[in-house]
Amino acid sequence: MKTVYVCQSCGYSTGRWVGKCIACDNWDTVVEEIAVKTGKRSISAPILIKTLSGSEIITPSRFLIGVEELDRVFGGGIVQGASILIGGEPGIGKSTLLLRIAANVVQLSSFECLYVSGEESLEQVSLRAKRLKINEPKIKLLSTVSLTDVVATIKENKSIKFLVIDSIQTMYDSRITSAPGTVTQVRTCAHELTILAKQYGISLLIVGHITKDGQIAGPKTLEHMVDTVLYFEGENSNQYRILRTIKNRFGPANEIGVFEMSEAGLVPVDNPSSLFLMAHDREVVGSAVFAGIEGSRPILMEVQALIAGTNMATPRRAVVGWDINRLAMIIAVLNARCKMFLHDKEVYLNIAGGLKIQEPSADLAVAASLISSVVNLPLPTSSIICGEVALSGEIRNVSHADLRLKEAQKLGFKKAIMPKNGNYSSHDIEIIKLSHVRELREVFNYN
Known part of the structure; x- marks a missing residue:
């Protein structure tokens, strides 16, 4: 076994421990991890290549969520096989948003959704669903933090075409000795899940924790792996939430959707301009x-x-x-x-x-x-x-x-x-x- 020291902030690795990461200048972020040895590479057969304009390449389908604010943010709906990363402050409503998206998607389609919760028990997820008045039999629940369990479940249930991971920081690969949430674990689990999504044509939604600086926790490569990066913004003391597109390979970036947090969950706001303006029929200095x-x-x-x-x-x-x-x-x-x-x-x-x-x-x-x-x-x-x-x-x-x-x-x-x-x-x-x-x-x- 080979020991490496990996910065939990930027992913920089070195052969010896240092108190301050030389890549991002953060203190006390370098931890010891065991490097995974890869086997000898075997020579594989040539892979069939295809032409860009050929008819053998099938354009992936795009399905609507049924909420105009959400469909706008996703660029006209969710693309089949796409991997989507959603980040936001704790308690901002990420889990509530994903549960609502999952319910809308399965209602408008014939396939099933697997909701994997590594932070909450099945009873807690069910309690939130009842509060949101969601009673959809095509949403399957799984409470686990093991990547192996998720992969085995997907391969066993071919009808699942929509996968929610809440959250990527709780998932772990048993082949890696480091704890869940470390840079190596986050990078490996995200990589395996995105490959699984492309292989089986599954739309993947991943929840990502953020740091105190407002960035998604983990390596920056996490945002490069996925197709779409969304940030859920807002103050816990304010009832309004903004879902912003930072990156989108299948649509425009910087789109926003505005929602109001109510007892029944997130309610889309059709005319956000009216929310952010005071009465403009009187003059105000400054x-x-x-x-x-x-x-x-x-x-x-x-x-x-x-x-x-x-x-x-x-x-x-x-x-x-x-x-x-x-x-x-x-x-x-x-x-x-x-x-x-x-x-x-x-x-x-x-x-x-x-x-x-x-x-x-x-x-x-x-x-x-x-x-x-x-x-x-x-x-x-x-x-x-x-x-x-x-x-x-x-x-x-x-x-x-x-x-x-x-x-x-x-x-x-x-x-x-x-x-x-x-x-x-x-x-x-x-x-x-x-x-x-x-x-x-x-x-x-x-x-």
Whole structure:
């Protein structure tokens, strides 16, 4: 037997123990494991190759879940044989979501689902199913942490075409001496399960724990192995949940589905923009409505800013839902191009509703909310704003501008503050075109 030392954070292996991983710089993450010896490789017969355009390659089928929000996130349904990884905070509702997906899938199809729980007993899973009012005989339950048991069950029951593993961190391969949840165990079990899914045409859903940094626990190769990676986001104190696509080999990434957690489980939200906005018929200082794009759907979000004085030598910068480095850039642009000095002020920025904005098109909305808080004047009533701000202060065009305007018009907005060089179709909405960030002062009638 050969001993290796593997980092449980990044998967780096070395022949001797070290206190600090030299790959990811994390302390006390290197543990001892026994390397699995592989047998001698035998020479196999040539494998039949197929042409890309040939008729012998069968396109895998895609089946719907029956919930529009879920089908959108999965890119139009779940592909047969696909492996899907879902991560999220503890208690966010991952098991509830998977049980609902399994129930919907078997109701709309003729095959069976195997729900493997390594964290809960069969009685606990059954109790959750009763709470969700799920009584589907085609959902089979298995409480085990052994990979061998799962593989044997799948091979014995050919009617199972949908497999749920809750969770991958509890599974273990008896051929490996390390404990469940270690990098080697997670990587090996995930690899064996994905091969099993491809071989038998089984759609595989895997639950993955996340670290304190919000990343899925285990090696990064886990996300590379699977076809789709989803993150279930939200606060435990908030009833709303967001299912976000990070990676999808069979559809667009960055799609989101919005759900409300109720006593009956997760309820899809058809119009998420209305959830993240306060009444826009009154003027509010330090608030701007941003017309964003999440995947292929437009969502209006409220950007809130507060500027406060401080006696501290280093003013505080607090951000929720946006990149703090991008906020620092916008503050620097306002300082250099608009002569709006915030170096001695505390800046607080919040994206209402618990959403997280990643696209740079929110720059102009952030700048507008900051200026509004400084001059103590609100933006025009019933207006939305979007645009990317360059370091020169120029405002750049945004993608899917007409889609953003259409969503704003549908929700009753009358004005849109947009980049000047954009091409906009005719809308029943007044477009205020800006070319430089300093022109925001004119919007506030402040010079």
